[in-house]
Amino acid sequence: MTDFLASAYPWIKALHVMAVISWMAGLFYLPRLFVYHAEREHIGQEPVQSFVIMEEKLLRMIMNPAMAVSWAAGLALVLTPGIVDWTMVWPWSKAAGVLGMSWFHMWLAVQRKALLAGRGLSGRRYRMMNELPTLLMLVIVLSVIVKF
């Protein structure tokens, strides 16, 4: 198994980066949709239904599978011999960033349902939360590239 992981390393890493790009695209875009959705809802404009469909498709068809593949390929990289040195700081800061990113994904899923039920937050709150994935991305990418 470890032999297979070692020989497949560049392919698994390529899959990981592709999945992460798709996941991040959704993590950046879905809260923007929530901002516009929440602001339209307050003025009672009609096109809210299109937001509902876009939000559901983005979460179910892109973000959920992309998160699953990011995790599966990421864990395969963790198990690859010689890749992660747990005595260093970077694997821990990366893990913290990734757990934060996964929490944010779950929070977005809960907010999608809240908006659907008319219990969503204000556009301003969604705008503020939109900064979180940017900060987490900074921590994750610096961890995995600089490897402090």
Ligand code: HEM
């Ligand atoms: C979902 C859970 C995740 C796990 C378990 C995980 C784990 C890993 C591991 C072990 C590596 C290999 C490091 C190496 O080859 O030296 C890696 C590479 C990488 N990860 Fe993740 N990762 C996860 C999520 C993410 C996320 C969310 C991002 C981006 C925001 C990300 C960005 C990257 C990048 C850019 C690389 C390639 C770095 C290089 O060139 O070596 N990962 N990941």
